[in-house]
Amino acid sequence: MSAETLLLTALLLPLVGAAGIIIARRTPNVREGVTLLTASLIAILVVIIANRFMSGEAFALTLIEPLPGIAIAFEIEALGMLFALVAGLLWVVTSIYAIGYMRSHNEPNQTRFFAAFAVSIAATMGIAFSANLFTLFLFYELLTLATYPLVTHTGTPEAKRGGRVYLGILLGTSIGLFLLGILVTWSLTGSVDFQAGGILAGHMDPAWAGLLYALFLFGIGKAAVMPFHRWLPAAMVAPTPVSALLHAVAVVKAGVFTLLKVTIYIFGSDFILSNDVTGGLIWVAAATILIASMIAMTKDNLKARLAYSTVSQLSYIVLGAMLASKAGLIGASMHIAMHAFAKITLFFAAGSIYVASHKKLVSELNGLGRAMPITFAAFFVGTLSIIGLPPFGGMWSKWYLGLGAAETTQLLLLAVLMISSLLNIIYLLPIPIRAFFSKPESGEHYTEMAEAPKPILLAMVVTSTACVILFFYPDPFYQLASLAAGGS
């Protein structure tokens, strides 16, 4: 297939899948078959595209041009490839998991669920491959809207409240600040295209660049930088597969990905470094890392704790982007992938615990490891990878982020990263330890295995194994990350 066709297929296939899911709504087995087939094809497709991209092929496509100079256009570059690879590969795994989860829960409205899920993936692909800010913004908003029915899936008052916060913050920041940032960029440069080296240099007074960067930093609400992080914990009312893929990978990574794109291709790292654009703002990310970790410690609800952990980890990427040095950008880009695999494992495990034992609170987990060894083993692996210990993939991204922080003379930034790693240990590690070593609550006995359904276990094993593999073989992601950061 030609490059253009491949690119278009990757964008349209999930939509076709969504249509197929709706058509097959009366026969759940066929419907789930459509989901799995579409997801597998997408996974194969992104791998093919990645291979051809790495061998130097160019992918570009312009659909239409609604306004002069502002087109709906797609172009693959290293960072987008990395993001698409992560989202595309993890969708298959999540689909398997979701089928097991939704069925063993007898959830209603499963057709709507799977269809909205597929549309969300289409939006994610659109974000990953977009060639300019306008296209990116289009799919960014589509992703918000497509995930809304997933967040409010259960229809309970709590879900509706969560949905309102979700939509309010994401649409509010994107329309109020992000769009303004795009417009200002356009009015300054007459372009919104992503270009290597950035487009702003020479078009604006560097004194104002920090303010423009702040518009993007806070306007891209999906990056969950404080104080606009509230939507992420609110989104946890969604069924766990949604939290796992969308609110640990696709949606939040779309946020930090957008910020990285803006940093590298709109501002340009040279422009940022030579004018110290992000000097003050970087502390917002640092503060988010620490504060979110501390809030995570106080949360007893497992998914809430993981959500705040995500907020904290996202700001690692934001911080890496704002360092704008080569090591910082490599670390940030790699963290998109590494954190994705680790965090999705943790969410899978949380869902598994909920399906098998209906427990939501950390304090209820004592001794449960004896009944669910596979689940907690996977959780343990995910935890270690998040903390950044070898032999798990999470180590590499933290290594480069640390390197980037050390290169600046701001030793305080390095300290923030170190302290945060310690905090990770404090709020994540006790969970598997409790499960394996503490005595069960009185009245409960865990004598035999009571694991979650097989699809769920399979998904967890795959992602936790991936965490290990990524330690020994981070190469594809490293290459893409260093390409994006401007190296060879």
Add this chain to the structure above:
Amino acid sequence: MGNNISLLLVVIPLIAAPVVAVLPRGRLPWAVALLITSLCAVLAGMQLWMVLNDGMISYELGGWAPPWGIEYRIDAVNAFVALIVAGIAAVTLPYALLSVEQEIPEDKVPLFYSAMLLCLTGLLGITQTGDIFNVFVFLEISSLSSYALISLGRERQALTSAYQYLIMGTIGATFFLIGVGLVYSQTGTLNMQDVATILPGVVHLKTVDTGFAFIMIGIALKLALFPLHLWLPNAYTYAPSVVTAFLAATATKVAVYVMLRILFTVFPHSFALATPAEELFIIAGIASIIIASTYAIYQVDIKRLLAYSSVAQIGYMALGIGFASATGVTAALIHLFNHALMKGALFMAVGAIIYRVGACRMDQIHGLGRAMPWTFGAIVLGGLSLIGVPGTAGFISKWYLMAAALEQSAWISVAVILFGSLLAVVYMGKLIEALYFKPVTDSGKEVTEAPMLLLAPTWVLVFANIYFGLDTELTVGVAETAAATLGVVKP
């Protein structure tokens, strides 16, 4: 036939109106009205095409040469607005059949279509004519027929709303007439072009100032520009569904057109700039965006909610006019077109709900989204366009408006435009939540999807919302030409 089209657009519906009134009951009046409006839409399309290709069209009524006779003078601006009016009429008429059969007593149906055609005559007449007194005549034709149309609403409040509109509308028209009279007293002519050439010599006179002020206030009343909007929410709420959809998409738009004409063609541009008109437009625009949007959030009746939203949207157009730059006027014209599309679609979708449920209060529509998925889909997409989500027509309007504001570093306006979008998120979100998430109120009867004849025209407009969000050649292209025709020069 060339320049005859400009006259035909007015004469055809004018002659058809009394014919329709005497037709027998049944579906014949509707069929004739449908034929006439479709014909008008085609003619308006041809007229725009001709103007874009060959430039301005001038038609002398009765062969009397201007400035003594009445001249119809068509350039890109009024050809564009005429197309909007005729196009929306052609889309609403298929929709009218079922809705009107249900909402309006059978013996009044022929009269209803007759009034509808008269209203179309008036609105098209305003766009076609190059004579400032003639504008007043057509304004009255369209207004009088719309008072009648509104009073046919299914609730008794329709009568008082129509009366309220009548009073306010008459004051507006009178102010306009007084203004025209004062201008005439100093220039001795009514032809817009002629006035425009004579006025620069007499602009120092206080009479001209006064005339200008009277005209502005008069049109602002018809335009429902804040704070002169008080008639609009009632009129839109209690009018029959079709009438609301039609008037919301056309009547205020035509008033915006008259405003642009007076500001940029009839009066010298420097004259308007010397008065505080521009600043007042911006202030009124800002106030209406914020205040009317906030009102919309607290409405219980959906039609009233959308009506307040219309007042807010008029505020956006006022902002565009107030910027007085080429981009600003372009933005106002684009929004004029796009807002016709979104409000048309939304009011028609709400009309479909009324057709099925007989009501449109927030607490009576709970959970209807699931029973009427296509109607619900239309409301969601129309709402997204209203908010200005990229990929919809609304985004294009907002983009140009913001660009115009940024051009002049009008940061307050920028903030207000964005804030207005957020308020739209809130009120549309409230509506969508009620339609989809609230449990169905048990009224004992099963609600089904609206009939095809209501859905199809609604979805034509919904698709137009998306189409014109992606392909802006017509809207932006024509609006830019139109702004250039008006001779807007950046101050």
